[in-house]
Amino acid sequence: MTPVYIRKAGYSDPGLREILFDMLDACAGAAVGRGARVLVKPNLLMPAKPEQGILTHPSVVRFTVEWVLEKGGRPLVADSPAIGAFEKILKQGGYTEALSGLNAPRRPFRESIHVDIGKPFHRIELARDAMETDAVINLAKLKSHTHMLMTLGVKNTFGCVVALKKPEWHLRSGVDRDLFARLLVQIHQAVAPSVTIIDGVLALQGQGPGKSGDPRHLGILIGSASAPATDATICHMLGFLPDRLPTHRAAEALGVVPTDIAVQGDPVCITGFDLPTLSRLTFGPKPLQGIVRKHLTQRPMIIAGRCVRCGECVSYCPADAVTIGDPTVVFDYDRCIRCYCCVEICPHGALHAADTRPGRILRRLSQVLSRR
Ligand code: SF4
Numbered sequence: 299m300t301p302v303y304i305r306k307a308g309y310s311d312p313g314l315r316e317i318l319f320d321m322l323d324a325c326a327g328a329a330v331g332r333g334a335r336v337l338v339k340p341n342l343l344m345p346a347k348p349e350q351g352i353l354t355h356p357s358v359v360r361f362t363v364e365w366v367l368e369k370g371g372r373p374l375v376a377d378s379p380a381i382g383a384f385e386k387i388l389k390q391g392g393y394t395e396a397l398s399g400l401n402a403p404r405r406p407f408r409e410s411i412h413v414d415i416g417k418p419f420h421r422i423e424l425a426r427d428a429m430e431t432d433a434v435i436n437l438a439k440l441k442s443h444t445h446m447l448m449t450l451g452v453k454n455t456f457g458c459v460v461a462l463k464k465p466e467w468h469l470r471s472g473v474d475r476d477l478f479a480r481l482l483v484q485i486h487q488a489v490a491p492s493v494t495i496i497d498g499v500l501a502l503q504g505q506g507p508g509k510s511g512d513p514r515h516l517g518i519l520i521g522s523a524s525a526p527a528t529d530a531t532i533c534h535m536l537g538f539l540p541d542r543l544p545t546h547r548a549a550e551a552l553g554v555v556p557t558d559i560a561v562q563g564d565p566v567c568i569t570g571f572d573l574p575t576l577s578r579l580t581f582g583p584k585p586l587q588g589i590v591r592k593h594l595t596q597r598p599m600i601i602a603g604r605c606v607r608c609g610e611c612v613s614y615c616p617a618d619a620v621t622i623g624d625p626t627v628v629f630d631y632d633r634c635i636r637c638y639c640c641v642e643i644c645p646h647g648a649l650h651a652a653d654t655r656p657g658r659i660l661r662r663l664s665q666v667l668s669r670r
């Protein structure tokens with residue numbers, strides 16, 4: 299049996315610590331003993347405040363660190379942010395304050411080691427801190443994601459790919475969303491967390507996972523020894539079949555979704571969670587796919603008045619498809635591989651993935667035809 303624990307919770311609940319301790323005891327109690335090195339891996343995507351719903355909440359991180367210390371373990375809090383200085387993220391996100399007084403070093407991943415994650419990717423560089431440790435505690439955030447529908451437990455371990463190696467892998471998987479999902483699952487299997495806890499107290503919906511998303515209070519924590527199990531359970535809770543989630547399809551194909559999931563705890567049913575529309579990235583005959591992608595696939599676009607030309611998207615874009623223009627950045631949609639990294643990392647929430655006019659017409663037409 300693979301239990302998935304669901305508990306209603308709030309960040310200021312006096313019971314939050316006990317809820318987390320119960321989940322950690324149940325899922326990772328055997329993996330964390332006296333002297334064990336334990337990586338605590340939250341989602342620290344970018345500098346953001348807790349009320350923006352982008353990062354794993356500092357209270358969740360603090361109580362997890364307290365649990366590791368109580369077990370006699372040696373916690374390290376680390377991640378590889380997409381943008382922004384690690385110290386700034388700790389300060390703005392409330393982690394500096396939350397972790398004060400606790401014997402827990404925190405640092406960004408720096409060194410990588412080569413790991414063979416299997417076909418077709420084989421050798422990939424992953425954070426040494428994630429691979430040379432006794433246990434990993436995966437503290438993910440419940441968020442929508444313009445490219446992968448949602449970022450949950452499995453995707454959170456992509457943060458173990460250090461710094462600019464991340465966009466490089468986006469480029470290498472190109473426009474193949476399913477291939478990228480397979481990469482995420484294989485990385486997750488290599489990191490092999492002992493437990494995954496997903497912070498869905500303040501979730502993010504709409505054009506997540508960055509500042510273009512909308513925070514939404516759901517008031518839940520979900521935990522399990524299996525991230526594919528937490529992710530599938532969350533899909534059901536939000537009212538859609540897990541098959542819609544690219545990482546779930548990949549996990550199924552790789553045979554790593556448990557068949558004996560047993561949901562325990564508070565029953566929760568969430569309606570109206572706003573998910574992004576994922577348009578197909580390639581379709582039509584191969585010679586025409588470039589044209590089809592350019593004209594029919596959703597593209598990153600500026601939300602009027604928000605771009606301050608900070609240049610972060612220009613530096614991060616794996617395809618060199620963005621340049622600084624006037625009055626905003628300019629996209630080269632021929633080069634753009636539609637990874638939506640720019641939407642994810644824009645510190646000003648100035649971008650969204652938008653349908654082109656012909657793409658919108660085609661989508662409506664196919665919806666009408668599929669209803670017949
Ligand atoms: S779109 Fe966002 S990241 Fe890019 S330059 Fe404008 S504000 Fe900066």
Ligand code: SF4
Nearest residue numbers: 615634635637638640
């Ligand atoms: S422009 Fe944005 S969506 Fe296109 S390749 Fe660059 S980062 Fe990805």
